[in-house]
Amino acid sequence: MEATLLTAQAFLKHWQGHRRLTRRVIEAFPEDKLFTFSVGGMRPFAGLALEMISMASTGVRGVASGQWSDTEALAHRSAEGAPATKRDLLDRWDETTRTIDHWWPQIAPARFQEVDKVFNMYETTIYEALLYLMDNEVHHRGQGYVYLRALGIEPPPFWER
Amino acid sequence: MEATLLTAQAFLKHWQGHRRLTRRVIEAFPEDKLFTFSVGGMRPFAGLALEMISMASTGVRGVASGQWSDTEALAHRSAEGAPATKRDLLDRWDETTRTIDHWWPQIAPARFQEVDKVFNMYETTIYEALLYLMDNEVHHRGQGYVYLRALGIEPPPFWER
Numbered sequence: 001m002e003a004t005l006l007t008a009q010a011f012l013k014h015w016q017g018h019r020r021l022t023r024r025v026i027e028a029f030p031e032d033k034l035f036t037f038s039v040g041g042m043r044p045f046a047g048l049a050l051e052m053i054s055m056a057s058t059g060v061r062g063v064a065s066g067q068w069s070d071t072e073a074l075a076h077r078s079a080e081g082a083p084a085t086k087r088d089l090l091d092r093w094d095e096t097t098r099t100i101d102h103w104w105p106q107i108a109p110a111r112f113q114e115v116d117k118v119f120n121m122y123e124t125t126i127y128e129a130l131l132y133l134m135d136n137e138v139h140h141r142g143q144g145y146v147y148l149r150a151l152g153i154e155p156p157p158f159w160e161r
Numbered sequence: 162m163e164a165t166l167l168t169a170q171a172f173l174k175h176w177q178g179h180r181r182l183t184r185r186v187i188e189a190f191p192e193d194k195l196f197t198f199s200v201g202g203m204r205p206f207a208g209l210a211l212e213m214i215s216m217a218s219t220g221v222r223g224v225a226s227g228q229w230s231d232t233e234a235l236a237h238r239s240a241e242g243a244p245a246t247k248r249d250l251l252d253r254w255d256e257t258t259r260t261i262d263h264w265w266p267q268i269a270p271a272r273f274q275e276v277d278k279v280f281n282m283y284e285t286t287i288y289e290a291l292l293y294l295m296d297n298e299v300h301h302r303g304q305g306y307v308y309l310r311a312l313g314i315e316p317p318p319f320w321e322r
Contacts, residue, residue: 003270005288006167014292039200040310109164127166131175132320138296139319142303149201158300159293 008112012104015134016097017161022052022137023093024156025144031086039150046089048140050082053092057099058119059133063111064103068120169273173265176295177258178322183213183298184254185317186305192247200311207250209301211243214253218260219280220294224272225264229281 006014026034026049035046043051062068083089111126118129145155167175187195187210196207204212223229244250272287279290306316 002165003169003268003273004163004165004167005169005172005273005291006165008164008166010288011166014289018296039307040312042307042310107164112164112166127171128175130166135179135299136319138299139303139306142300143307145300146200146203146304146307149203151201158297 008104008107008109011130012100015130016100018134018137018141019056019093019097019100021156021158021161022049022141022144023090024160025141025148026086026089026093028148028153028155029086029144030151030153033147033151034086034089035084037147037151039146042143045144045147046083048144049089049093052137052140053096055133055136057096059129060100060103062116062118063126063130064106066116068116068118169265169268169270172291172295173261176291177261179295179298179302180217180254180258180261182317182319182322183210183302183305184251185321186302186309187247187250187254189309189314189316190247190305191312191314194308194312195247195250196245198308198312200307203304206305206308207244209305210250210254213298213301214257216280216294216297218257220290221261221264223277223279224287224291225267227277229277229279 026045029037029045033044035044038044058068083092112130114126115123116126116129117123118126122129124132145158148155187206190198190206194205196205199205219229244253273291275287276284277287277290278284279287283290285293306319309316
């Protein structure tokens with residue numbers, strides 16, 4: 001039998017740890033800069049955070065339920081009702097935290113090794129889709145660190161979760 | 162029994178996929194900018210890549226062998242013989258790829274759930290130490306994407322591994 005590196009519970013704990021750090025990065029931005037500042041023509045950090053929120057909430061629901069049919073509609077709704085303040089964005093972040101914790105225990109143990117067409121777009125193994133969600137967050141959060149440094153603001157320590 | 166999300170083999174494949182992408186990011190930098198350009202007073206991308214190299218090579222060796230006693234010396238050697246050209250840096254990158262592939266099969270299956278004082282500094286579970294190595298690479302590579310964008314260079318697609 002193959003050696004287990006990461007159990008489902010350990011992944012959830014690790015991911016939610018990353019999400020707590022990303023939340024602190026959102027908090028570290030001055031209100032206006034969160035929605036306007038960027039480097040090299042990229043999206044402001046609020047836009048990156050909203051992508052994380054949208055992918056995580058529709059992703060975990062699709063993984064648990066196998067239903068991806070309305071993820072496009074959900075993403076649309078998410079773009080329509082985009083948060084306009086830091087408080088709104090943090091509330092949306094916390095709502096996503098609860099969404100993840102709600103759906104996670106409903107994922108069948110064998111599900112992680114199944115192949116599915118996630119977001120109705122990408123044919124991939126479920127565990128790879130979950131790693132993608134987390135990697136994408138770490139990737140964009142690292143970009144937020146550069147924005148903060150460029151603004152002269154010390155980002156929260158990377159190792160604190 | 163707990164559900165497995167990620168086997169040891171799947172982690173290795175995923176990590177080496179990330180490392181191929183990071184290699185393409187190194188390649189995307191103009192020779193001089195790789196060693197000099199940064200945003201917000203951060204390290205140039207060559208410095209970030211050298212940290213990834215040092216942590217990966219000493220990390221995987223320590224995980225497999227349980228020996229961390231000379232990782233400080235190794236890190237010192239790595240800083241002393243720091244690559245001065247893109248070619249040197251890529252060669253060091255490829256040497257690390259072989260180092261990982263060499264040590265990985267020697268890791269005992271039960272090792273991933275053991276607690277150790279990694280790098281002789283951090284008391285943590287081995288799987289968490291391995292996730293840290295990969296997360297740290299994704300974090301800093303995301304910063305490299307900002308450097309490239311600020312230089313007017315299109316980075317390689319994040320999803321291509």
